[in-house]
Amino acid sequence: MQTERVTFLTTPEAKAALTARAAARGLSTGEYIRLAVESMPEETAEELELAALVGELAGVVPEMRASLERTARQMEETVDRVDRMLREAGVRK
Structure with a gap:
């Protein structure tokens, strides 16, 4: 009933x-x-876990992307600095 x-x-x-x-x-x-x-169909435990992980990733991906972009800029600046130092030292033309 x-x-x-x-x-x-x-x-x-x-x-x-x-x-x-x-x-x-x-x-x-x-x-x-x-x-x-x-x-x-009922969601399986694996599907529910996957959905939770996707939600977590969606939250952190923008932060990861920004961090990678900062790191790439820092690496470019470091390469430029080292290149400038080597040119000033006469090691590189």
Whole structure:
């Protein structure tokens, strides 16, 4: 026996679409949603873990990119400085 209720908010257009889809199949909107949800494959533990990792990566990638760009600039400056020093010392022309 079904005794629990689930309520969610949606747009009037989405509700009308759900109602129409359910009616086309001879179902109530609630039954249509229940069947749709039950037919979805459950996420595995690995999928949930992967989703969490993707979220974590999305948060740190911009910081990593900025750090790599700073490092590249510092390396270019160091190469320029060393090149200048070698030219001043007469080692490089």
